[in-house]
Amino acid sequence: MGRPLFRVEPKMPAQHMQTFKVTAPISTHRRPATCEEVDCAHQRDGWKMIIDQSTDLGRQQAYYIKELSGRHYKATRLEDGRFELIFTAGQKCFAQHTVSLEREANYLVKRGDYRLPGGTVRRHTRAEDWVEEFSEHQDKLKTIIEKG
Amino acid sequence: MAKISGLGWTTLSVDLSDGTTATDIRNDVTSFEFATPRGVQEVTGVDKSAFERLLLLADFSITMKGVFNASLSHTVFRTVSSTSVARTTSLAIASQTLANECLYTDYSIERSDEGELTWESPGVLSDGTVPLWA
16 A cells, blocks of 8 residues: 545545445456557657666666666666666557556445445446436535525 | 547546646546535534535545556646646536536555556545536
8 A cells, every 4th residue: 555645634524425436447447558559658759767776676677678678778877877778769668558448337336435445335337327326416415505 | 539439438537737728537547436425414413504514515525546647647647746726627427527626635656566557636626516417
């Protein structure tokens, strides 16, 4: 887990909230893709990396790039001792791209909010039904606010 | 020509830091949620005055998660830490649109054990009006 997100604390307790959620998880809704498929700028134009061989990470990067990666590059030693590697265009970059599988997403209604994880109340199979429930709920809130 | 999808979820766009240029980031987003007050009865119970009740009823928040993409979603959220601007956030599902003015409060990027680089950005409604589907 990363650091906690900075959020504005909701005024109402979690049990008085409900969440309308749409998900398309990476594991089920995306697949790995090549640089060509995502029009990767690094592959199209080439890219530059600066590597600091005085650190463990830098040494590992240098070893991988030189011995294992098979990429073509030009290395220049910078004044501060680091290396600048310029990779020519047309090569596969080092990122793992993904593209959407264009599958229908999951449309969920949950109890609580982010402070109360889990607790799916309903799972709509059609987007229309999810929108309708969400929309009716919003209308209800708006009516009360207008009444004052 | 925009891509036309047969899927229910057709658009998700968020403004750049200028607060006006909508950018469709649907392709990067893996999860999107709105937390809203559950109903009226509960709200009435937790506070006393009508004015306060109205404030509570307008208590909406939003959370987006997605795959890091330097050329799309990152261009939108990279300015979250440096600007405080209400960004129009539009969602189009099943020919219905929900548009809200949102203040995003964070943009957290994380690399998982599997090597996936993902981001998460929470926000709140900035103008206090209940967002309605249209």
